[in-house]
Amino acid sequence: MCNNKIRILIVDDHSLMRQGLKQILEIESDIEVVGLAGDGEEALEKCLKLKPHVILMDINMPHMNGIQALRRIKDMGIDTKVIMLTIHEDREYLFETVNIGAEGYVLKDAESDSLVRAIRNVYGGESYIHPSLATEFVREYKNRGKTTGKEQGKNKLTRREYEVLTLIAEGLNNKEIGENLFISEKTVKNHVSNIFKKIEVNDRTQAAIYAFKHNIKKI
DSSP: OOTTSEEEEEEOSOHHHHHHHHHHHTTSTTEEEEEEESSHHHHHHHHHHHOOSEEEEESSOSSSOHHHHHHHHHHTTOOOEEEEEEOGGGGGGHHHHHHHTOOEEEETTSOHHHHHHHHHHHHTTOOEEOGGGHHHHHHHHHHHOOOHHHHHHHHHOOHHHHHHHHHHHTTOOHHHHHHHHTOOHHHHHHHHHHHHHHHTOSSHHHHHHHHHHTTOOOO
C-alpha cells in the first residue's frame, strides 16, 4: 500500500516532460505519481477523481491553461496543493499565481533536488519559491505593492526573527530552520508567526519575496 506517500498529479502538454518528471519523482520512496494530464481541463477531471496531494502544473497549455486551472481549483475549494512549473518566458504570470494561491514555483530546468524539496515543503504545509525567481517577484511586487508599513516592519524584527526570515527565503521548512539554528520546531513556528505579523504578510512565499526585496541576508 502507498497510503503514506505524497500523491502527485503531473500536468503538462508535452508528453516527454510528463514522462520525464514521472521517472524523476518515482525514484523517491515517499512520492507516488498517481496521474498525468495534458491540459487544464483534464487536470481538473483527474484532480477530482484521483485526489492528489500536490499538482505540478505547467502554465502554458491548450484548452485551459495552468493559471485558469489553478483558479478553478482554488475557487472550488479543492484540498490539493499546486506547484507551478515555469520556464523563463512565463515569469510575467508568476505574480498572478501568487494572488490566486499557488503554493510553489519551480523552474522547469531546475535540479531535481529542488523539485523534490518543493513537493515535500508544499505537502508539509509550507510554501516554496525557487531562489532564481526572486528577482522577478521583487520587481513585480515593487510595481504593484505599497510597502510603507512593511518597510517599518523590518526594523521591528529581533535578531532571531531576522535569522529565521533569511532561512525562509532559502526555502527551508520549520524543521530545517530549527536544525540550522539549534532551536525546536515549535519555537521556529512561533518566530514565523511573529515575523508574518511584523512584516504584514500571510504566508512563507510572501515572506520570501519580502526578504529578497529588502535585501535581508544572513548576518
